[in-house]
Amino acid sequence: MKTNNEFPHQGWNLDNSYARLPESFFTQLTPSPVSSPELVIFNDSLASALGFQSKELQSKEGIEIFAGNKMPETAYPLAQAYAGHQFGHFTMLGDGRALLIGEQLTPAGERVDIQLKGSGRTPFSRGGDGRAALGPMLREYVISEAMHALGIPTTRSLAVVATGEVVYRETELPGAVLTRVAASHLRVGTFQYAARWGSKKDLQALADYAWDRHFSDLPAVQNRYLSLLQQVAARQAQLIAKWQLAGFIHGVMNTDNMTISGETIDYGPCAFMDTFDPKTVFSSIDVQGRYAYGNQPRIGEWNLARFAEALLPLLDDDEQAAVDQAQDVISNFASQFRQEWLNGMRAKLGITNEEKQDISLVEDLLGMMQQEKADYTNTFRALTLGEYPADTALFAGSAFKQWEERWQSRLGRQTCPEAESKQLMKRHNPAIIPRNHLVEEALAAAVDHGDYDVLHRLLAALADPYAYSPEQTAYAVLPPPPSQPYQTYCGT
Numbered sequence: 001m002k003t004n005n006e007f008p009h010q011g012w013n014l015d016n017s018y019a020r021l022p023e024s025f026f027t028q029l030t031p032s033p034v035s036s037p038e039l040v041i042f043n044d045s046l047a048s049a050l051g052f053q054s055k056e057l058q059s060k061e062g063i064e065i066f067a068g069n070k071m072p073e074t075a076y077p078l079a080q081a082y083a084g085h086q087f088g089h090f091t092m093l094g095d096g097r098a099l100l101i102g103e104q105l106t107p108a109g110e111r112v113d114i115q116l117k118g119s120g121r122t123p124f125s126r127g128g129d130g131r132a133a134l135g136p137m138l139r140e141y142v143i144s145e146a147m148h149a150l151g152i153p154t155t156r157s158l159a160v161v162a163t164g165e166v167v168y169r170e171t172e173l174p175g176a177v178l179t180r181v182a183a184s185h186l187r188v189g190t191f192q193y194a195a196r197w198g199s200k201k202d203l204q205a206l207a208d209y210a211w212d213r214h215f216s217d218l219p220a221v222q223n224r225y226l227s228l229l230q231q232v233a234a235r236q237a238q239l240i241a242k243w244q245l246a247g248f249i250h251g252v253m254n255t256d257n258m259t260i261s262g263e264t265i266d267y268g269p270c271a272f273m274d275t276f277d278p279k280t281v282f283s284s285i286d287v288q289g290r291y292a293y294g295n296q297p298r299i300g301e302w303n304l305a306r307f308a309e310a311l312l313p314l315l316d317d318d319e320q321a322a323v324d325q326a327q328d329v330i331s332n333f334a335s336q337f338r339q340e341w342l343n344g345m346r347a348k349l350g351i352t353n354e355e356k357q358d359i360s361l362v363e364d365l366l367g368m369m370q371q372e373k374a375d376y377t378n379t380f381r382a383l384t385l386g387e388y389p390a391d392t393a394l395f396a397g398s399a400f401k402q403w404e405e406r407w408q409s410r411l412g413r414q415t416c417p418e419a420e421s422k423q424l425m426k427r428h429n430p431a432i433i434p435r436n437h438l439v440e441e442a443l444a445a446a447v448d449h450g451d452y453d454v455l456h457r458l459l460a461a462l463a464d465p466y467a468y469s470p471e472q473t474a475y476a477v478l479p480p481p482p483s484q485p486y487q488t489y490c491g492t
């Protein structure tokens with residue numbers, strides 16, 4: 001890997017490969033300026049990984065770029081067209097409040113999208129104002145960076161600027177623009193858009209672009225479109241398994257929020273689960289529980305089926321053969337996911353080899369956790385530390401003692417030394433997660449009082465969630481049960 005010093009260019013080093021797709025995939029336009037931008041949070045380590053000098057980005061000119069008041073010379077700002085199934089209903093969407101300003105070519109030889117979110121109206125805005133509020137953009141910043149630190153593929157956050165303007169939601173809120181970094185912003189919904197409104201040539205151009213962008217390192221394949229479907233399914237199986245293992249609830253798994261890269265995108269209504277319960281839903285609009293924690297793998301499969309449908313014309317000239325190929329991939333997804341998840345659960349329990357009964361060991365633990373309303377993260381944290389608080393219902397019961405004996409004898413049947421097994425657990429069971437009350441507290445200090453210290457401390461603690469450092473202990477303490485269930489809202 002090249003170091004920064006050898007990198008020929010420090011600063012904006014943009015390409016615009018997306019703009020070489022057929023014109024129907026985007027609209028070129030510049031962001032709408034804002035009155036008095038102020039940089040409120042900036043991601044130093046991400047900036048240098050992308051080949052920027054932090055000072056340059058934090059200068060007056062750098063901030064003007066984050067605000068959309070100015071563009072880097074080589075930018076080619078555009079809003080992407082896409083469609084999507086939202087809560088099962090198909091609709092035209094597109095970047096209604098975001099602009100891709102280009103793809104930064106990084107010192108490590110990667111190509112990443114740089115996108116401004118909240119940068120003004122676009123032809124896809126429908127009735128919206130094209131803007132974003134400060135609180136939700138800071139929330140996306142914190143949770144996406146926490147996800148990255150947890151080892152979960154995700155879009156990243158480079159900066160948030162407050163615009164100095166207000167946005168009107170149910171009430172007046174301070175406005176902001178988030179600079180988001182992503183392997184790409186290609187979504188299942190981008191393919192649905194092409195399949196519904198484009199020609200076969202358009203669809204093929206998009207599929208070729210996606211292949212080149214994300215899978216070109218793979219050995220040559222016979223049918224690249226089938227392979228594209230298989231690869232996306234595999235990445236989604238891995239991603240959703242990681243969500244389940246971390247207790248992450250995305251909250252709005254519409255097909256426009258499923259990426260081709262396998263990164264988590266859209267942090268609108270997401271939240272981490274506290275008490276283990278597969279029915280957990282945080283989003284205020286998800287009244288049916290479509291996107292509940294326990295449904296995420298099934299919804300992933302449903303979304304992939306929509307992706308497969310969009311790809312059908314490319315899979316085979318024979319319609320039935322195309323459907324058969326697609327179905328093979330989709331029907332394989334559940335077991336792919338299950339395998340990823342079970343292996344992850346083994347790691348969470350310090351298990352390094354495979355036994356058939358592992359699944360019942362895991363499911364029995366989860367069953368007890370649900371019954372005793374145990375905290376998901378802290379249960380695995382306690383198992384990792386071997387410290388079982390006596391005032392926790394789960395650990396006080398005899399069922400847990402029996403389970404623990406089974407677990408210990410299972411560990412005894414592997415050759416892995418105990419210390420290694422403990423290390424494995426530490427690498428897979430975070431000491432802390434961005435808990436709802438911690439995030440809310442940090443956002444309130446920042447948005448209501450302009451105090452960013454709480455947010456910075458939280459970000460520092462979340463930067464290495466597997467450290468098990470003494471400072472993290474305070475963040476693992478649960479608050480008293482809330483009087484109302486925690487609810488999240490999207491679209492602000």
Ligand SMILES: Nc1ncnc2c1ncn2[C@@H]1O[C@H](COP(=O)(O)OP(=O)(O)OP(=O)(O)O)[C@@H](O)[C@H]1O
Pocket residue numbers: 093094095096097098124125126127128129130131132256257265266267268490491492
């Ligand atoms: N304030 C707004 N003005 C215009 N369009 C909006 C606004 N808020 C959301 N949209 C559009 O509504 C659709 C769904 O919104 P959603 O909240 O899922 O996306 P988002 O958070 O804006 O974007 P992303 O999925 O890129 O993170 C998208 O097409 C989005 O661009």
